[in-house]
Amino acid sequence: MESAEWTSDALFELHVQPVERHEEARYQEQMARHHYLGALPKIGETVWYVATWRDQWVAQLSLSGAALKCGVRDRWIGWDFRTQYGRLTLIANNSRFLILPDWHRPNLGSRVLSLTERRVGADWQARFGHPVLLLETFVDPRRFHGGVYRAANWIELGLTQGYRRTRAGYSAEADAPKRVFVRPLCRHPQRQLTHPDRSHLHLTGASKIMLNADQMRALPQCFRTITDPRRAHGRRHRLPVVLGLSAGATLCGMRGYKAISDWANGLGQQAQRRFGCRREQGHFVVPSEFVIRDCLVRIDPGALDRALQAWNTAWGMYDAALAMDGKTMKHALDETGHRTHIMSVIGHDSKRCHTPKKSGPCP
Incomplete structure (x- = not known):
């Protein structure tokens, strides 16, 4: 394009749209060639965007899942450990x-960023079934100063600690702290992300928690007393490890054998070590989907339930709120001829039934 063709009015001819399937190879090739970090595969909730001017590609963006942990972001939002994990999907990361x-x-x-912000909420809702309330990105100060994000009204929160993900978990030393920028897509994002009532967020799926290191170590220990129904010959993975991984995956929202297996395979080496996984050729390995299914269908359900209740008693979260409900049984009369009343109290966070109770007539 000749410089004379580009004027301030040309900005209004820019368009941003998601990359079509037949364009993905071109998108990845150009990202790998021109971006200093290279291309990224599509993992989880990810949308690739391309900005065009008169049908010519001028810029490319990638929006994906938010960083699991970011101290300055989490302090700015003000959420606690439980709320963060359940609502992390409401944040998207501008990864490229x-x-x-x-x-x-x-x-x-800045114009491309602005056009992307206008449509990302609808795109996320249509593709993944939930809204996006906040965008985030990380800028390497050794290469860039983040001026394009400031010009697009992003908010700079501070620096990360500088640790990076590795195959073994996280780097032992801080490498290069990144500048953290966020861009709210709604009014009062902190209030919406931390509000105790989830109904206005239209979230779907089972409740989830995030396990800490001590809980990972404790889960397999709860299953040590369960008898292993498998033959001793050919066992590669100890039963407490298989059950600990299965329970951990279920607590984190996984449903089904394949989902449990995928969750276990997605754990880092540090997490697999905490669960007590088998070590082979210098790396920890997790049981296959077949092994997980075989163990779960053959163990004693009663013994499994007692072990899980013991872990829940020791490690279950305290409930921030309780829900109380009750009803009167229409045709259930006691020996005095009064109707029976049933009351129960359920913990909002743990989903535990604290006091199921039958009682006589209320005073």
């Missing part, structure tokens, strides 16, 4: 932003 060569023009970057 590339302005293609020969397209570096004044205000182009």
Whole structure:
């Protein structure tokens, strides 16, 4: 494009739309060639965007799942450990932003970000069934100063601690702290992300928790007393490890054998070590989906339930709120001829029934 063709009015001819399936190879090839971090695969909730001017590609973006932990972001939001994990999907991470060569023009970057912000909420709702309330990104200060994000009204929160993910978990030393920027997509995002009532967020799926290191170590210990129904010959994975991983996956919202297996395979080496996984050729390995299914269908359900109740008693979360409900049984009369009343109290967070009770007539 000739410089004379680009004027301030050209910004209004920019369009941003998700990358179509037949365009993904081109998107990845250009990202791998021109972005200093290279291309990223599509994992989980991810949408790729391309900005065009008169049918020419000028910029590319990738929005994906939020960082699991970020101290300055979490303090800015003000949420606690439980709330964070259940609502982390309401944040999207701008993991890649590339302005293609020969397209570096004044205000182009901020305009592309603005157009993306306008449509990402509807795109996320249509594709993944839930809204996005906040965007985040990390900028390496050794390479960039984040001016394009400031120009697009993003908020700089501070620096990360500088640790990075590795195959073994996290790097032992801080490497390069990144600048953290966020962009609210709604009014009062902190209030919405921390509000105790989830109904206005239209979230779906089972309740989830996030296990800490001590809970990971404790889960397999709860199953040590359960008799292993398998033959001793050919066992590669101890039964407490298999049951601990299965219970951990279920507590984190997984449903079904495949989901449990995928969750276990997605754990880092540090987490697999905490669960007591088998070590082979310098790496920890997890049981296969077949082994998980075989163990779960053959063990004594009563013994499994007692072990889980013991873990829940020791490690279950305290409930921030309780729900009380009751009813009068229409045709159930006691020996005095009065109707029977049933009352129960359920913990909002743990989903435990604290006081199921039958009683006579209320005073």
